[in-house]
Amino acid sequence: MLIPIILSIITVLSVILALKKKRPLLLAVPFAALFTVALVKIIMVPMPFWETVQFIFNLRG
Structure with missing residues (x-):
C-alpha cells in the first residue's frame, strides 16, 4: 500500500515542478x-533473473 502512495506523490511533485520550472524532462x-519499482520486484523473485523475465513475458501466450 505504501508503494502506490509514494509513486503518486512522486508523480504530483514532478508535474508541479515541470510546470513551474518549464522542464519537460521532469x-x-x-x-x-x-x-x-518493477525491476526491484522482479529481482526479489527467488528465481534467476532471466528466467523470471522470460516467465513474465510467457504469461501473455
Whole structure:
C-alpha cells in the first residue's frame, strides 16, 4: 500500500515542478520510478533473473 502512495506523490511533485520550472524532462521521473519499482520486484523473485523475465513475458501466450 505504501508503494502506490509514494509513486503518486512522486508523480504530483514532478508535474508541479515541470510546470513551474518549464522542464519537460521532469515528466520522465514517474516513469523512471515505476520502472525502478518493477525491476526491484522482479529481482526479489527467488528465481534467476532471466528466467523470471522470460516467465513474465510467457504469461501473455
